[in-house]
């Protein structure tokens with residue numbers, strides 16, 4: 570056989586190998602929902618955004634029901650900067666006053682949500698953009714945080730303003746949309762019983778949506794390799810107790826805290842696994858669902 574033919578044969582075999590690996594996972598997740606959290610940092614690159622949209626469409630085409638929950642922290646930050654407004658973070662959560670919540674809602678459920686919807690439409694899918702306010706999807710309530718004052722050692726309650734957490738998710742709208750072959754794209758904005766709009770961390774919103782839709786998997790796309798240990802080395806896999814240790818010993822900080830907290834909760838509520846995924850890799854979602862070549866940190870029960 571010529572070298573060229575031999576080379577082609579090897580390529581076919583490799584492709585067939587990938588397909589054989591993918592088929593059992595297609596069967597395993599067929600008819601099930603998978604929640605994908607698309608982080609604001611991961612959205613930055615236009616080529617990757619197109620690949621993300623085509624991955625989501627492909628999941629739908631093979632009979633899986635993807636639900637996209639998106640962030641937009643950097644995009645809210647850019648808008649606040651334009652308006653010369655500062656914002657402060659506590660444990661990865663943006664302290665949100667009345668004006669900031671209006672800006673967050675405008676950015677998240679406005680142009681950002683529609684740009685993801687449009688990308689999915691262009692990739693051949695049928696997407697519907699929603700915020701937690703639509704169809705009573707996410708009812709939120711105000712949260713507070715406590716911090717120990719280093720001088721007095723006394724716990725102080727910090728008011729984060731209109732930062733909310735989901736208290737109830739009504740999945741009926743999502744169930745109907747998925748049954749009608751739509752792909753829901755959700756902005757992390759909630760409505761409170763106190764009739765206030767709440768800014769919800771997108772990781773937390775994704776976790777609540779994942780459990781309300783009985784998602785088999787929760788994928789969190791971000792712009793780092795995954796969870797890094799104290800030496801900065803990627804942790805490829807860990808169980809819930811190790812994840813808790815890393816949170817307690819300070820290895821995790823900032824935006825990684827709500828991410829890992831959400832993964833732990835999703836697993837405790839029945840998901841097979843949750844993954845913090847490197848969204849800088851092309852087709853990160855497909856590779857994670859269908860092959861053994863996932864890029865990131867897999868968190869499992871235990």
Ligand SMILES: Nc1ncnc2c1ncn2[C@@H]1O[C@H](COP(=O)(O)OP(=O)(O)O)[C@@H](O)[C@H]1O
Nearest residue numbers: 608609610791792795796797820821822824825
């Ligand atoms: N141990 C850790 N491993 C990886 N990232 C970490 C860790 N601790 C803190 N981080 C921070 O968490 C960030 C990811 O969270 P975030 O900025 O909220 O991303 P996203 O916009 O994708 O939700 C990383 O960019 C990194 O700065």
Ligand SMILES: CC(=O)N[C@@H](CCC(=O)OP(=O)(O)O)C(=O)O
Nearest residue numbers: 609640641642662663769770771
């Ligand atoms: C309360 C809170 O922090 N809300 C977030 C909502 C967006 C978000 O979480 O976006 P990423 O996933 O891109 O970080 C914020 O205002 O930035």
